[in-house]
Amino acid sequence: TFIQLPVYDLEGEYAGRVAASPERSAEIFQLLIDDQPLVLAEANIGRGAVLAEEPSTDEAAGSTASGNAVDAPAAVEPTALPEWVQGTNAATTSCSN
Numbered sequence: 001t002f003i004q005l006p007v008y009d010l011e012g013e014y015a016g017r018v019a020a021s022p023e024r025s026a027e028i029f030q031l032l033i034d035d036q037p038l039v040l041a042e043a044n045i046g047r048g049a050v051l052a053e054e055p056s057t058d059e060a061a062g063s064t065a066s067g068n069a070v071d072a073p074a075a076v077e078p079t080a081l082p083e084w085v086q087g088t089n090a091a092t093t094s095c096s097n
Contacts, residue, residue, distance in 0.1 A: 001037075001038040001039065001040060001087060001088075001089045002087050002088055002089065002090075003028070003038060003040070003081070003085055003086065003087030004085075004086045004087055005020055005025055005028065006020070006021040006024035006025055006028070006084065006085070007019060007020055007021055007025075008021050024084065027082075028081075028085070031081075036078065037078040038081060038087075039078045039079070039080050039081060040080060040081055040085065040087055040088065040089065041080035041081070041083070043087075043088045043089070043092040
């Protein structure tokens with residue numbers, strides 16, 4: 001998962017620079033400290049990029065060496081990050097504008 005640290009614009013002597021948003025960045029850092037997964041509900045890539053078109057179902061369908069599907073053990077779904085988190089993961093194809 002690739003996420004952008006939430007920031008805010010500084011003023012005065014430091015105008016034109018940014019700093020980490022204390023509350024929002026603390027929430028993300030706590031997840032890292034607790035070794036929790038960073039899961040996005042959906043790609044939220046922010047500015048400067050666009051989502052690439054999804055491949056057709058024929059291209060996306062994979063096959064196993066034996067041709068039989070393997071049942072994965074049931075896993076507990078982790079909680080998704082808040083909607084204000086901008087980011088994506090390696091499974092999302094995106095392009096710059």
